[in-house]
Amino acid sequence: MPVVFVIGTAGSGKSLFTSALSDWLKMSKQDVAVVNLDPGVLKLPYSPDVDVRNYVDATDIMEKYGLGPNGAAIMAADLIADECENITRDIEEAHADFVIVDTPGQMELFAFRASGPYIVNELTKEPKALIYLFDAVFSINPFNYVSNMFLSAAVYNRFFQPQLHLLSKTDLLPKKDVSKIVEWSGNPHALENAIEEKLEDTKRIFSYNMMQAIGKLGMQFHLTPVSSKTNEGLIAVNTILERLLMQGEKYTT
Numbered sequence: 001m002p003v004v005f006v007i008g009t010a011g012s013g014k015s016l017f018t019s020a021l022s023d024w025l026k027m028s029k030q031d032v033a034v035v036n037l038d039p040g041v042l043k044l045p046y047s048p049d050v051d052v053r054n055y056v057d058a059t060d061i062m063e064k065y066g067l068g069p070n071g072a073a074i075m076a077a078d079l080i081a082d083e084c085e086n087i088t089r090d091i092e093e094a095h096a097d098f099v100i101v102d103t104p105g106q107m108e109l110f111a112f113r114a115s116g117p118y119i120v121n122e123l124t125k126e127p128k129a130l131i132y133l134f135d136a137v138f139s140i141n142p143f144n145y146v147s148n149m150f151l152s153a154a155v156y157n158r159f160f161q162p163q164l165h166l167l168s169k170t171d172l173l174p175k176k177d178v179s180k181i182v183e184w185s186g187n188p189h190a191l192e193n194a195i196e197e198k199l200e201d202t203k204r205i206f207s208y209n210m211m212q213a214i215g216k217l218g219m220q221f222h223l224t225p226v227s228s229k230t231n232e233g234l235i236a237v238n239t240i241l242e243r244l245l246m247q248g249e250k251y252t253t
C-alpha cells in the first residue's frame, strides 16, 4: 500500500489537491484512502477515510490548555506523533491500494518539528513519496520561486524520500507564465536570465547565489503543472507516481 504525503507552504493547495487527486483516482477505478493529518483544519474539501482530529484536535487543545491558535497548533503537531499506532491501524483498516496524506496547513509544523519525519518513517514500511507544491501565483516572481526551491530542498533534507514537485493552481495564471516557470524548473539558464531581468540589488545576488547553492545539491525540481480546479496535470502526476512508487505497475493488484 504505497503512501504519498502532500506538502507545501500554507495555502499552496495541499487539501484541494488531495481532494482532486483522490477523486480522479477513484474515477479511474483505483482504490484510494485519504488521510487528514491537519489537527487544526475546520473544513476540508474531501471526506477523509482517516482523520487525525479523531485523536488530536487543535480547537479542543486551545480550550483545554488555554492556548492561543499558534500554541495549540504546535502542541497538536507534537501530539500527533503519539497517535501513529492509531492512525496506522485506521489506514490498514481502510484496506486501500493507495494512500494520500494531506499534511498540516502550516508546513513548518510538519516538516520542521520532530513529529513529521517520525510520522513519515513510522506510518508505513511501504513505498512512500512526497509531493511538494509550488504555488504558481507566488512562484511567478523569480525571487519567490528560488525561496520555494530552498524550502523544498529543506523539506527533502528532513525526510529523504522520493520527492515529486508540482506547480499548483495553474488555472490562475496565463499559459505563457505557467510555461515560463516550468522552463525555469528544467533549465537553470532560463532561471538565471529571469533573475537578471526581474530582480535588482540584494534580491538578485541572493537569488543567484541561492540557485547556485541548491544546484550543487544535485536536486531535480522539474515542475509538473497541475490545477485542482480543472484537473490539469493529474494524468501526468499519476504516471510519475506509478513510476516512483510501483515501478510502472498500477496501484491496484
Ligand SMILES: Nc1nc2c(ncn2[C@@H]2O[C@H](COP(=O)(O)OP(=O)(O)O)[C@@H](O)[C@H]2O)c(=O)[nH]1
Pocket: 008, 009, 010, 011, 012, 013, 014, 015, 016, 017, 105, 168, 169, 170, 171, 172, 226, 227, 228, 229, 230
Ligand atoms: N483556482 C485555484 N484555486 C486553488 C487551487 N488549489 C487550491 N486553491 C485555493 O487555494 C486556497 C488554499 O487551498 P488549500 O487546499 O486549502 O491549501 P492548503 O493550506 O495547502 O491545504 C483555497 O481557497 C483553495 O480553493 C487550484 O488548483 N486552483
Ligand SMILES: [Mg+2]
Pocket: 014, 015, 016, 038, 041, 102, 103, 104, 105
Ligand atoms: Mg490544508
